[in-house]
Amino acid sequence: MEQNNSYDFEDLSDGLKERAEKFLSDRFSELYFDVDELEILVDHYIAQRRDSDAFALLEYGLKLHPNSSELLVKKAKLLLLQGDIGKASVLLDTLSVDDYEVTMLKMEALVKLNRLSEAVELAENLLKNEEDTEMCSTCLDISSIFIEQDHYDLALSYLKVGKQYCSNNIELLSELAFCLEKVGDVDKAIDVYNDIIDIDPYYADAWFNLAQVFLGQNRYRQALHAYEMCLTIDDSDSLVWLQKGHAHFSLDEFHEAIECYEHCLKDTKDNWQLYLFLAECYDKLGDCDMAIRYNRKVLEAQPSNYDALIALGCCLMEKKQLDEAQDLLSAAVKLRPQASEAWFNMGEVLNFKNQPADAVSYYMRAIELDPKNIDAMIALATTYIDEDKPSEALPVLLRVKAMEPETPRLYLLLAVVYYGLNDSENLLDCLGKMVTSGTEDINIFLNVCPELSEVVKNYIERKK
Numbered sequence: 001m002e003q004n005n006s007y008d009f010e011d012l013s014d015g016l017k018e019r020a021e022k023f024l025s026d027r028f029s030e031l032y033f034d035v036d037e038l039e040i041l042v043d044h045y046i047a048q049r050r051d052s053d054a055f056a057l058l059e060y061g062l063k064l065h066p067n068s069s070e071l072l073v074k075k076a077k078l079l080l081l082q083g084d085i086g087k088a089s090v091l092l093d094t095l096s097v098d099d100y101e102v103t104m105l106k107m108e109a110l111v112k113l114n115r116l117s118e119a120v121e122l123a124e125n126l127l128k129n130e131e132d133t134e135m136c137s138t139c140l141d142i143s144s145i146f147i148e149q150d151h152y153d154l155a156l157s158y159l160k161v162g163k164q165y166c167s168n169n170i171e172l173l174s175e176l177a178f179c180l181e182k183v184g185d186v187d188k189a190i191d192v193y194n195d196i197i198d199i200d201p202y203y204a205d206a207w208f209n210l211a212q213v214f215l216g217q218n219r220y221r222q223a224l225h226a227y228e229m230c231l232t233i234d235d236s237d238s239l240v241w242l243q244k245g246h247a248h249f250s251l252d253e254f255h256e257a258i259e260c261y262e263h264c265l266k267d268t269k270d271n272w273q274l275y276l277f278l279a280e281c282y283d284k285l286g287d288c289d290m291a292i293r294y295n296r297k298v299l300e301a302q303p304s305n306y307d308a309l310i311a312l313g314c315c316l317m318e319k320k321q322l323d324e325a326q327d328l329l330s331a332a333v334k335l336r337p338q339a340s341e342a343w344f345n346m347g348e349v350l351n352f353k354n355q356p357a358d359a360v361s362y363y364m365r366a367i368e369l370d371p372k373n374i375d376a377m378i379a380l381a382t383t384y385i386d387e388d389k390p391s392e393a394l395p396v397l398l399r400v401k402a403m404e405p406e407t408p409r410l411y412l413l414l415a416v417v418y419y420g421l422n423d424s425e426n427l428l429d430c431l432g433k434m435v436t437s438g439t440e441d442i443n444i445f446l447n448v449c450p451e452l453s454e455v456v457k458n459y460i461e462r463k464k
Contacts, residue, residue, distance in 0.1 A: 020041050042078070
C-alpha cells in the first residue's frame, strides 16, 4: 500500500507562484519570501517532482532565514526523499531532539540505513511520553516509516499498540490488515477487514481489499460477493469490474467475465489488455471468430504482443488458415526463443501443413526448453507413430508415463506402439488399462486395429 503524501496548497496564490518562478528563472533576482511562503513552495515543487527547484528555493530561503528550524527540517526531508541519507542524518543531529517531526525524520533515516534497533529505540522513547489521545496517530506515523521500507513485522507491532487506543480507527485498521497480508497472516487480515466493514458497511476500500484477499486465496465465490458489495456502493469503479471479471473467469463463468470486461471498455476505449481478456474468454467458449477479432485488436495496438500472437495463431490454425497461423507463431518464436509453448505450437501448425520432419524438430526443441512439456511429448510421439516409427515413439511415451501416468490417451498410444513392435505382453497390459479406465480409448484402438477385437473380448471375459 502506497503511503499517501498529500500537500495542501490552498495558500499558494498565483502571485506567490509567479514570484517563485521568476526567482527560479533568474537566480540573481533579489526577491523576499517569508518562512511560511517558502514551506508552501517547497512542498508544491516536491509534489510536482521538481526536486531541484525545491532545493534551490530552500537554499535561498536559508540565506534569508539562516536560523529557521522549519526550513532546516524541510531540507532534511528533501535530502531523505532524494536518498542522501548521510547528509540528512548529519543535518538532523543539529536539530532539536524534542521536535516531533525531527524525531520522525531521524527514525526514517535510521530505518533507511537499516539501523533498526536505534529506530525502534527512538519509537519506544517517543511512545513513553505520548499522551493517550495522540497514541493512535503517533503509532500510525511510526508504522508508516517501517512500511515504506517493507519492515511489516515492526509496523505491525506499533499498529497493534495503536489499536489498543483507537480500536475503531479505520485508517489504522486498514494499515493493520495490509501488514497482516504482507506477513502472510491472511485469516487475521480478513478478520480486520470485516471489523472495518462492521464499523462502516459502506467503506468500499475495505470491501475491495477483502475481495482481493479472497481472490488471492482462490476463494472466488467470496471474492465475488465482496466485489458486488463494492459495486453496490459505487458501480462506476472500473477496477472492481475488472477484478470481478477475473473472479468469474477463474470459475469458468466466461459469459459473466465478458460482461465485466465489456463494462470496463465503456470507461477505457481501445484497451489492449481488456481485448486480450475478452479474446481468452471467447476462446474458452469455443467462439473462434470472436477470439480472432479481439486478438487482432490486441495486435493492432501491440504488434509484438506474445500472448496475442500465440492465441491468434492457434485460432487460425483451428480455422485451417495455416499460412497466417504459421507467420504469427513464427513471430512468437522469434519474440521469445526460450518459450517452449511457442516452439510447440509452431510444431503443431507444421504438422497441419504435412511437414512432419519440421514439426518433429520444433517439438524436440520445445521439450529441450521445458522437459516437463507433456503436450509436446505426446505430439512428438504421435508424429512418430503417424510416420510408422514406433521404436522412436516408445521412449518418448515411457518418459510421459514416468512423469504423468494418468495423461489422457497415453495407454492408447502405447498400445499402438507395442502393436507395431509386436510386443504382445506390454500390448495386453495397455489393453487391460484401457478396458478398466472407462474411457473411449479401447474403442478408438479397435477402430485402428479391428483384428484385435477377439483378443480384447477374451480379456474382458477372463476379468469377469
